[in-house]
Amino acid sequence: MAKVYEFLANGFEDIEALGPVDVLRRGGLDVKTVSISGDLMVASAHDVQVKADMLFEDVNFDDADLLLIPGGMPGAKNIDEHEGLRRALVAHAGKGKLVGAICAGPMVLGHLGLLRGKKATCYPGFEGELDGAEYTAAPFTIDGNVITGKGPGATLAYAYALLGQFKGERVVEEMKKGMMYY
Template identity: 50%
Template sequence: MKKAFVFLATGFEETEAIGTVDVLRRGGIEAVTVSITGAKQVSGAHGVDVVADVLFTEADFSEADVLILPGGMPGSNNLNAFEPLKELLLEQYRKEKAIAAICAAPLVFGGLGLLKNRKATCYPSFEPKLIGATITDEAVVADGNVITGKGPGLVFDFALAIVAHLKGEAVAEEVAAGLLL
């Protein structure tokens, strides 16, 4: 079974995190939520508390097929400030495995140099943080092993792009149909 890790920091965008997890699980992907805060309960940007499956320090990322960053503020900045996550993203990228970020969270990839010579999208006004990227206005951009999404209203497009990347277009279309998309 394909395995995805969705990272939760204080101030994460709830729709992007939970919506992505839901769509991935519908697609037969094991989606694990990971708190980087040191506590399993993490507060979202709009006051929704979520209990993560594991703490970052407890997780085994060796079988990760994709690492996913939901956006939101200050969640994206909190993800960006967490050095162990950035090291993990660099390792995943070097192995040519998938990484995905939506909304403001692609700023983490930009700061790590992971968007150089790649097309990417993000929430409007965060484009300057996507260092080295060719910015598009598309809802979702999949460029090789890097997937970026524009924002919360496009979470289904984002999550389905991840499903398509890991399991193929047919599975993504089946999940979309089940969601009436």
């Protein structure tokens, strides 16, 4: 079973964090939410309190197949400033493993140089943070081991794209039908 870690920082965008967790868990992936705040309780950008599954300092990411960064501000900025997470993302991507980010989250990947020579999307206004990437403005963009999403309205399309990397198009189409995604 594929292992996914999604990072939560105070100020994360609710739907961009929880939508992919929902879709990926429904799809049979082992998804864990990881707080980088030092507390299991993390506040969303809209002040929804979410209890993460684990703390960053308690996780070894060697078994990860996918690392996920939700958007939202100041959540994405808080992720961008977390040195331990930055190192984990670079190491993970360096092994050719999947990384995903949506909305403001792709700026983290851009600041780390992980988007150079790749196509990527993000929330409008963050294009300048995608160091070396070709901005697509698409709801989601897959380029090699990097999957990026545009913003809140693209969350389900992005989540299905993530799921497709592990389960294939047939499973994704069945899930879309079951979730009434037209």
